Amino acid sequence: MVRVNPDSPNENAQFNPVNCVTGLFDGHDAVTLAVGDLEQAGFARADIDVFAGAEGERLLDPSGETRGTAGRWFRVVERWVSDTSEFHALALATLNAGGFVLAVKADDDDARKAEAMAVLGRRGARDVKYWNSLFVEQGPDDAAAR
Numbered sequence: 001m002v003r004v005n006p007d008s009p010n011e012n013a014q015f016n017p018v019n020c021v022t023g024l025f026d027g028h029d030a031v032t033l034a035v036g037d038l039e040q041a042g043f044a045r046a047d048i049d050v051f052a053g054a055e056g057e058r059l060l061d062p063s064g065e066t067r068g069t070a071g072r073w074f075r076v077v078e079r080w081v082s083d084t085s086e087f088h089a090l091a092l093a094t095l096n097a098g099g100f101v102l103a104v105k106a107d108d109d110d111a112r113k114a115e116a117m118a119v120l121g122r123r124g125a126r127d128v129k130y131w132n133s134l135f136v137e138q139g140p141d142d143a144a145a146r
């Protein structure tokens with residue numbers, strides 16, 4: 001089963017989609033079709049997370065506010081060492097507008113990563129990214145999707 005607004009294994013930890021491909025969706029139909037396409041491509045339902053609404057915002061915690069001082073510092077350090085703050089702002093705006101954030105585990109497998117990025121792109125996701133432990137890779141059509 002696809003996990004909707006999944007809790008983090010550590011309630012004090014920030015959402016960190018390492019080895020995942022993420023995308024932002026404006027509508028329910030598009031995210032539902034993307035999930036179906038991912039399953040058809042061989043991705044397990046348990047490896048697909050969808051975040052929605054106020055609960056999704058709380059779990060993603062783009063500002064770090066939900067996790068208190070430690071969470072805010074984590075996001076500050078993250079902004080210093082990476083360019084992910086734009087993703088967090090776009091994810092927050094998407095959720096507030098009734099949209100969805102989808103994350104699919106792709107491990108460190110180039111073929112799975114490319115397939116996941118292609119599926120999300122075909123289904124209209126914006127800001128498609130692969131999150132390595134040391135860098136974030138933009139999807140091939142990201143500039144055109146904005």
